[in-house]
Amino acid sequence: MLTVKKLPKIETTLEIKESFKQLVVDAGLTMIHQGLTVGTWGNCSARDPETGLIYITPSGMDYEVIQTEDIVVLTDRLEIVDGFRVPSVEREMHVAAYNSRPDVNAVIHTHSLYSTVLGVNRMELPGISEDFVQIVGDKAVCSEYVLPGTPELAANAVKGLGVERNAVLLxxxxxxxxxxxxxxxxxxxxxxxxxxxxxxxxxxxxxPQLISMEHIREMQDFARNRYGQR
Ligand SMILES: [Zn+2]
Structure with a gap:
């Protein structure tokens, strides 16, 4: 049985922004409408790069019901600065992702079907398509199994992301x-x-025939530096 730890609530002078709460509410709706999770599973968060505050979905609430006032605002040390709900049980994984990756300002945890199929077989997802290698990374590794909501899950997920991959299979x-x-x-x-x-x-x-590392690096450079209207 997983237990929910009570988090300390602290005062802050940093600005709490309604726009970031709305961003998280909308992302939760997108996740459920696109079938990327079911029920109340999964969770999402956003970090305000100006203040460093993290806006996260509440624990165990229906995405169709969540309003901006249900979003919980955390510091990078897991202290609550705004909100009356219990934050997601995976808050430690979200905060660990932000703390390990300065480039990251949004984190989404899904219970998506095909990603989970690979994880059940303990298989990683290699870079098999051009969009994947450009936006996700050379591959998504499968991390070691641990119970949900634990510090070990957070540590394994962060290790799987490394310094530049944008997805990891749990x-x-x-x-x-x-x-x-x-x-x-x-x-x-x-x-x-x-x-x-x-x-x-x-x-x-x-x-499946995989894309060579040389071509992956070439496409990543193109996506970062030369793609789109510049
Ligand atoms: Zn989960």
């Missing part, structure tokens, strides 16, 4: 995806789940 559980902002993180979630689906289908009819 075995028998789901996936953790990160992005520079919420729009980016939602795209990482969608592309990761799509790549997992493609990989499983490709394996079922043949032998």
């Amino acid at each position: 075995p028998n559980h789901g996936a953790l995806c990160v992005g520079t902002d919420m729009k980016h993180a939602l795209t990482v979630v969608t592309v990761t789940e799509k790549a997992a689906h493609i990989y499983i289908m490709a394996k079922s009819i043949g032998t």
Whole structure:
């Protein structure tokens, strides 16, 4: 049985922003409407780069019901500065992701179908499609199994993300995806789940051919420096 630790509530002079609460509410709705999780599972958060405060979904609440006042605001040391709800049980994993990756300002944890299938088999997701290698990384590793809501899950997830991968598979559980902002993180979630689906289908009819590391690096450089309207 998992227990919910009571978190300290502290005073802050930092500005609490309604816009970030709305961002997290909307991301939760997108996650449930796109079938990336079911029920009240999964969770999402955003970090305000100006204040460093982290806005996270409450624990065990229906995404269709969550309003901005239900969002909990945390410091990078897991102290509550705003909100009356119990924050997500995976708050430690979210905060650990922010603390290990200065480039990350949004974190989404899904219980998505195909990403979980790979994790059940303890398989990693290699870089099999161009969108995946450009936006997620050379691959998404499968971390070691530990119970949900534990510091060990947070540590394993952060280790799996490393310094530049934007997704990690959580075995028998789901996936953790990160992005520079919420729009980016939602795209990482969608592309990761799509790549997992493609990989499983490709394996079922043949032998998937992987993209070479040289071509992956070339595409990542293109995506970072030369893609789009500049
Ligand atoms: Zn979960």
